[in-house]
Amino acid sequence: MIVTILFTGWYGYSNFIDTNVYQNSREYEDFVDRALYEKELFKTNSNAQVEYDYEEPFATAVRKDTETTDSISAFRDHKIKARIKECKKMVSLEESEDLTHACIVDTSVHSSGNGADSLVIYTKFYEEQDRKMVLRITDVQTYLFSHDMGKELEPLQALNVNFRAKASKFAKEYFEKTFGEERLKEDWKDYISDSDDNYNKFILTGNTVIFFFNEDTVLDPSYGTVTLKIPYQYMQLAIRPKVLDRYIDPNKPMVAVTFDDGPGGKSETRILECLEKYGAVATFFYQGMLIDDFGYNAVKAAEIGCEIGNHSWDHPMLSSLSKKKMRSQIERTNEAIKNATGIKPDLIRPPYGDFNKKVNGVIKSEDMASVLWTVDTRDWESRNPKKIFKSVKKVKKLDGKIILMHSIYNETAKATEKIIPWLVKNGYQTVTVSELVKYKTGKLPKAGDQIRTIH
Numbered sequence: 001m002i003v004t005i006l007f008t009g010w011y012g013y014s015n016f017i018d019t020n021v022y023q024n025s026r027e028y029e030d031f032v033d034r035a036l037y038e039k040e041l042f043k044t045n046s047n048a049q050v051e052y053d054y055e056e057p058f059a060t061a062v063r064k065d066t067e068t069t070d071s072i073s074a075f076r077d078h079k080i081k082a083r084i085k086e087c088k089k090m091v092s093l094e095e096s097e098d099l100t101h102a103c104i105v106d107t108s109v110h111s112s113g114n115g116a117d118s119l120v121i122y123t124k125f126y127e128e129q130d131r132k133m134v135l136r137i138t139d140v141q142t143y144l145f146s147h148d149m150g151k152e153l154e155p156l157q158a159l160n161v162n163f164r165a166k167a168s169k170f171a172k173e174y175f176e177k178t179f180g181e182e183r184l185k186e187d188w189k190d191y192i193s194d195s196d197d198n199y200n201k202f203i204l205t206g207n208t209v210i211f212f213f214n215e216d217t218v219l220d221p222s223y224g225t226v227t228l229k230i231p232y233q234y235m236q237l238a239i240r241p242k243v244l245d246r247y248i249d250p251n252k253p254m255v256a257v258t259f260d261d262g263p264g265g266k267s268e269t270r271i272l273e274c275l276e277k278y279g280a281v282a283t284f285f286y287q288g289m290l291i292d293d294f295g296y297n298a299v300k301a302a303e304i305g306c307e308i309g310n311h312s313w314d315h316p317m318l319s320s321l322s323k324k325k326m327r328s329q330i331e332r333t334n335e336a337i338k339n340a341t342g343i344k345p346d347l348i349r350p351p352y353g354d355f356n357k358k359v360n361g362v363i364k365s366e367d368m369a370s371v372l373w374t375v376d377t378r379d380w381e382s383r384n385p386k387k388i389f390k391s392v393k394k395v396k397k398l399d400g401k402i403i404l405m406h407s408i409y410n411e412t413a414k415a416t417e418k419i420i421p422w423l424v425k426n427g428y429q430t431v432t433v434s435e436l437v438k439y440k441t442g443k444l445p446k447a448g449d450q451i452r453t454i455h
């Protein structure tokens with residue numbers, strides 16, 4: 001839908017504007033320069049250059065950063081062309097070819113501290129109306145790239161799975177405080193909830209995450225595109241210290257390797273080194289009581305993109321405990337993991353897979369999902385690397401499955417060194433349990449879910 005918007009702050013330039021729209025290329029350049037500095041959504045590099053292309057009745061202008069990588073500038077130029085083409089299409093559709101139109105595209109590239117480059121493309125489409133140039137549409141597109149590899153990144157390669165929850169909390173307070181209920185749209189909360197549909201447009205600037213909200217979402221359409229700037233200090237646990245260059249193709253087979261009972265010592269260090277070597281990830285379900293001794297492995301696991309889950313404090317049968325004791329087992333462990341790694345687990349694997357309605361009720365009220373398994377290597381029983389490897393190899397189709405191992409045995413470490421390259425060679429992507437659920441179902445696990453195999 002096209003919304004007519006009066007450009008805020010317009011009347012400061014009323015002399016120029018009210019007499020008529022621009023008459024020549026020099027006046028057009030003045031118009032563009034003002035338009036670019038009005039309602040800036042982001043800062044451009046000081047070397048950014050503007051390319052003006054004055055033509056009646058459809059003029060364009062593009063501002064670009066000069067300092068960027070070749071792959072991003074090629075990608076950017078392609079996207080700019082597409083934006084301009086779309087604006088042009090709107091003109092002919094409306095049969096108003098005789099009126100003056102301007103499509104102004106502002107772009108910028110930002111580097112974050114974690115190895116991500118962000119590209120933002122901001123399009124403003126103006127149309128002549130009663131001898132004035134009126135801003136009719138604003139639109140923002142954002143893209144993430146790996147600085148080292150130049151490849152486009154998915155949000156979860158630069159941010160942790162909890163980023164929407166963090167942003168949502170900040171957004172609620174910020175919008176309420178800044179605009180108050182009376183200026184916010186009736187359904188504004190739908191656009192700031194932590195649903196997967198929200199917070200998909202953002203850039204990382206190095207000390208701030210800037211989220212963009214389409215016009216006519218949280219605020220009245222006259223505000224145009226709305227920005228929300230969140231300093232990194234409020235997003236600390238949500239920004240990966242280093243981007244993952246791993247890309248997950250949702251159409252290719254994927255498997256979640258999981259390790260229980262750690263964090264462990266040497267055996268787990270060996271497992272982590274193997275994962276890192278092959279660019280693979282796993283999910284570790286930790287016992288809270290071991291974090292003090294082996295927290296360094298938990299930190300390493302988080303750094304290389306593994307997921308960390310809860311495996312109780314000291315491995316009791318949860319179903320034999322009172323609700324209060326069960327809660328304490330879960331909460332103490334979450335707290336210890338969070339203190340060591342900065343990540344609050346969303347997943348729990350009940351020790352022994354011991355699970356009933358009461359256990360699930362408590363897990364749900366702790367806002368967590370439980371994870372069981374589909375391939376049991378029985379590594380704790382055989383303690384035999386060959387047998388462990390075989391128990392994985394013999395499964396015909398591993399896509400969507402969850403493999404269970406334990407990171408506290410050297411034999412398991414040895415088996416992992418065979419299993420991971422075998423999975424890679426056979427075309428399996430290793431993913432975390434949350435990623436498996438997300439890519440297979442389109443949604444992240446939610447409180448109370450019981451996860452086994454996902455098709």
Ligand code: ZN
Pocket residue numbers: 260261311315351352
């Ligand atoms: Zn266990």
